[in-house]
Amino acid sequence: MASSKPTARPLVSVQHIEGDMVTDVSSTVPLPDVLRAAIRPDICRFVHDNLSRNKRQPYAVSKRAGHQTSAESWGTGRAVSRIPRVPGGGTHRAGQGAFGNMCRGGRMFAPTKIWRRWHRRVNIKLRRHAVVSALAASAVPSLVLARGHRIESVPEIPLVLSDSVESVEKTSMAIKVLKQVGAYPDAQKAKDSLGIRPGKGKMRNRRYIGRKGPLIVYGTEGSKIVKAFRNLPGVEVAHVERLNVLKLAPGGHMGGSSFGLNQLLRSWIRCLERS
Secondary structure, eight states, X not given: OOOOOOOOOOEXXXXXXXXXXXXXXXXXXXXXXXXXXXXXXXXXXHHHHHHGGXXXXXXXXXXXXXXXXXXXXXXXSSSSOOSOBOOOSXXXXXXXXXXXXXXXXXXXXXXXXXXXXXXXXXXXXXXXXXXXXXXXXXXXXXXXXXTTOXXXXXXXXXXXXXXXXXXXXXXXXXXXXXXXXXXXXXXXXXXXXXXXXXXXXGGTTOOEEOOOXXXXXXXXXXXXXXXXXXXXXXXXXXXXXXXXXXXXSGGGOSOOOEEEEHHHHHHHHHHHHHO
């Protein structure tokens, strides 16, 4: 059997924050194969559309809507339509049509029911394929720029930080970290884009809308980095074992801005070597 020759991998620089004690063996790590996978926008869009439907709340109109009156048809012989009409007299309402979807105050056509098929099931391999594809797209600067992220001052894509960032506890320190690595303009863009939602959604606990900022991926369960970054508008935090397309590709559009820690890339490389 012919022995397999080792192949050279692209390297990714590990960015150290100010005041960081450099304890990493090397300041570069090989780029995992997951970030060089094939980019499939069709799969990513399909999975996102189906998974985003699973958090919908069932709704329906009342069963009595449009029928809360006593109306009967006048029958034939009066040169008017045979739609049921409100009885009585002495008011404008008397004689008006009722019940029909063409009538004022009537029911809607085909009233909505709560037993609609709200949820969608997506194959687990297809979900994993979409996550890998979205991760690979986040490592392509042109796709990240095309999605509208501000990465002009970011030193490198993908952006990898040292593991000491997980010790950040305060939001003020989190802002300093974003400024040091050049990712703060993207977070500032998300903050400046906050506005009031048009329509009735503002009355349904969805008052504000805004753009998406950077996504921070961490690897230690219960890390303090979650509380430090979660109060920044548009900035999201996700554990490496709970990545999904909804966070990696918001709206089904690939090329989300994300940066992780050094140990994540090393763990991905170890998993790929074992497989």
